[in-house]
Every structure is written in structure tokens, then in C-alpha cells.
């Protein structure tokens with residue numbers, strides 16, 4: 441598989457013009473501005489079939505799905521050859537879309553044992569575009585994927601429709617950052633190093649209550665740009681204590 445340094449953006453929403461696309465595109469624009477080649481893929485154009493659990497488990501040795509799946513062959517080829525990954529998910533019921541789940545599960549089955557993506561820089565974006573609930577839990581499947589595949593993930597970007605302009609700016613900044621990392625992959629030396637790396641990432645270990653506090657803080661700080669997240673959080677807590685939502 442021929443390697444390149446391109447930053448690959450995957451839009452995990454069935455809406456090619458939706459918010460997921462806007463976030464992934466913003467990250468790719470940031471990467472492009474920093475000199476990286478980029479490529480955008482709409483997952484809805486390459487729908488992976490569910491893993492059928494080949495037994496005996498030969499795909500982990502053959503490094504290809506035992507069943508005909510052109511979408512998976514195409515996407516796995518792109519993942520194996522890119523220099524960095526930006527994976528964007530719409531939040532559906534505090535989780536990611538089925539489009540993404542089918543890709544992730546098949547990638548685990550075929551490649552998790554051999555670890556060909558060790559050190560691949562990766563950024564996960566999740567957009568909770570309704571109530572905003574699930575802005576962190578929607579990121580977890582993406583980061584579980586990155587961790588199991590041994591990718592070197594950047595801090596996740598929780599996004600809601602309430603802080604969307606700020607999230608777009610942040611996505612562009614992180615795109616710029618990942619462009620630099622795409623030039624030289626830094627594989628993990630061992631499991632401990634990888635576990636510590638992922639334990640140090642923000643947001644992912646939040647409780648449900650903390651997640652809702654984050655939602656309140658992001659919403660308040662976006663509503664009033666001069667209000668810090670700490671002030672927004674304090675205001676959200678005060679409103680909560682007063683029985684207000």
C-alpha cells in the first residue's frame with residue numbers, strides 16, 4: 441500500500457452538506473492552509489456492509505475482508521495510505537451514526553491485531569446538532585476506534601449547534617496542527633505509552649452530569665463571547681440550583 445502524507449477527512453453523516461461536513465471541511469481547510477494535501481470522503485457514498493464474523497477468523501491474517509465489500513476495500517485502502525485522519529460524526533442518540541459504526545467494526549476485525557495504523561495522527565469531531573446532549577458520548581466511539589487501532593489522537597472536539605462557529609474555528613486550528621503531524625508519524629512504543637496518551641486526553645472520562653455542565657458552559661460562552669467557560673459554568677450551576685434549566 442503506497443503511503444502519502446495527505447490528511448483524509450471522512451464525513452460520517454448521510455447529509456453531505458450538513459454540520460458534520462462543515463466541521464470536517466473546516467479542519468481540512470486548516471490543514472490545507474498549513475501546506476498539507478487533503479482529501480474528503482462522504483461515507484454515505486461508501487456504505488460498509490456489516491461484519492459477518494468470518495470463522496475461522498482469517499481476515500486478520502489476510503488483511504482483507506473475507507466477503508465482497510467494495511466500500512470497505514476502498515475506505516480501508518484510504519485509511520492505510522493516508523498521513524492523518526479527521527473523522528467527523530453526527531451525534532445520534534448520544535452515539536455515532538450507523539455509517540461510522542459499520543466501518544469501525546470491520547476495521548477492528550481486519551486490522552486491530554496487526555496495528556498498521558500505529559501512530560497515525562487522528563482527530564475526532566462529533567456534532568450534537570439537536571439538544572446538544574451526547575457532545576462527549578458521541579466522541580467516545582471515535583476515540584475508542586483510534587485507540588484500538590493505535591492511532592495518535594489529538595484532543596477531541598465536542599461541538600453543538602450552540603457553539604458551532606467557535607467549533608468551526610477550533611476545527612480549523614486542529615486541522616492546521618494535524619497537517620504538521622502528518623509529515624512524520626510517531627508510533628507508540630508500547631501499550632502503556634498508548635494507554636497513558638489516551639488517559640490524558642480531555643473530555644472523554646466525563647460523567648453524564650459533567651457532560652451536561654460542559655454543554656451549559658459551551659453554550660453560555662458562545663452566547664456571550666466575553667464570558668469565560670468558568671463564568672458560564674457558574675451561571676449554569678446557579679440557574680440549576682434555582683430550579684431553572
Ligand SMILES: Cc1cc2nc3c(=O)[nH]c(=O)nc-3n(C[C@H](O)[C@H](O)[C@H](O)COP(=O)(O)O)c2cc1C
Pocket residue numbers: 453454455457458459460461529530531532533534535567568569570571572573574
Ligand atoms: C436519529 C437522530 C438522532 C439524533 N440524536 C441527537 C442527540 O442525541 N443529540 C443531539 O444533540 N442531536 C441529535 N440529533 C441531531 C443531529 O445531531 C443533528 O441534526 C446534526 O446536525 C446531524 O449532523 P449533520 O448536520 O451532519 O447531518 C439526532 C438526529 C437524528 C437524525
